[in-house]
Amino acid sequence: MKVTKAEIVISAVAEAQYPDDNLPEIVLLGRSNVGKSTFVNTLIERRGLARTSSQPGKTQTMNFYRINDQFHFVDMPGYGYAKASKTEREKWGKMIEKYLRNRNNATLIFQLIDSRHEPSEDDILMYEWLVHYGLNPLIIGTKADKISKINQKKSVNRIANILNLRSAQEVILFSSETKLGKEVVWEHIENVLK
Numbered sequence: 473m474k475v476t477k478a479e480i481v482i483s484a485v486a487e488a489q490y491p492d493d494n495l496p497e498i499v500l501l502g503r504s505n506v507g508k509s510t511f512v513n514t515l516i517e518r519r520g521l522a523r524t525s526s527q528p529g530k531t532q533t534m535n536f537y538r539i540n541d542q543f544h545f546v547d548m549p550g551y552g553y554a555k556a557s558k559t560e561r562e563k564w565g566k567m568i569e570k571y572l573r574n575r576n577n578a579t580l581i582f583q584l585i586d587s588r589h590e591p592s593e594d595d596i597l598m599y600e601w602l603v604h605y606g607l608n609p610l611i612i613g614t615k616a617d618k619i620s621k622i623n624q625k626k627s628v629n630r631i632a633n634i635l636n637l638r639s640a641q642e643v644i645l646f647s648s649e650t651k652l653g654k655e656v657v658w659e660h661i662e663n664v665l666k
């Protein structure tokens with residue numbers, strides 16, 4: 473897809489603020505700092521639309537980006553930020569849960585996992601929760617440029633094993649540096665928008 477228009481609609485903290493234009497939504501989930509904002513910017517080829525940060529735990533809002541007036545990317549608050557208080561974590565959890573259970577426009581879910589590490593407890597819980605509710609996410613292994621080719625393969629197998637995926641092919645390696653995975657991700661998005 474050629475992106476000709478990309479704009480931030482709102483950084484929402486409550487349901488009442490979600491856009492009401494009924495566009496399909498592509499949802500991004502992952503730990504804070506996993507690369508969600510970078511993922512959006514890489515896909516749409518806009519450096520600064522989604523706010524990236526090297527300080528984890530900053531994005532506590534749900535950010536809606538409208539792309540080509542055709543769909544929204546919804547960048548969810550990052551889960552599993554170690555320094556967050558219990559109340560903060562619960563608040564994020566509720567926000568994510570409420571969105572996923574009540575919002576019918578969510579047409580595709582990407583769960584991002586850092587390809588350099590084993591999926592964390594939070595990653596596993598998130599994944600299992602999604603599957604339980606029939607919201608099968610596509611798994612993206614981020615920051616793939618930071619590991620060697622051999623380790624990329626290992627990483628994909630490790631993620632697939634730990635999450636109990638049917639096949640390692642369900643993991644899409646992604647890199648904002650080399651653009652690895654970009655085309656495949658767009659194919660998935662275009663398929664659900666047809």
Ligand code: GDP
Nearest residue numbers: 504505506507508509510524525526615647648
């Ligand atoms: P978010 O909190 O999930 O939105 O994460 P960000 O998109 O802000 O990324 C966190 C940090 O990881 C930033 O310093 C990014 O530049 C870096 N990062 C994200 N994706 C990649 C990638 O594919 N390759 C490399 N080398 N760095 C990345």
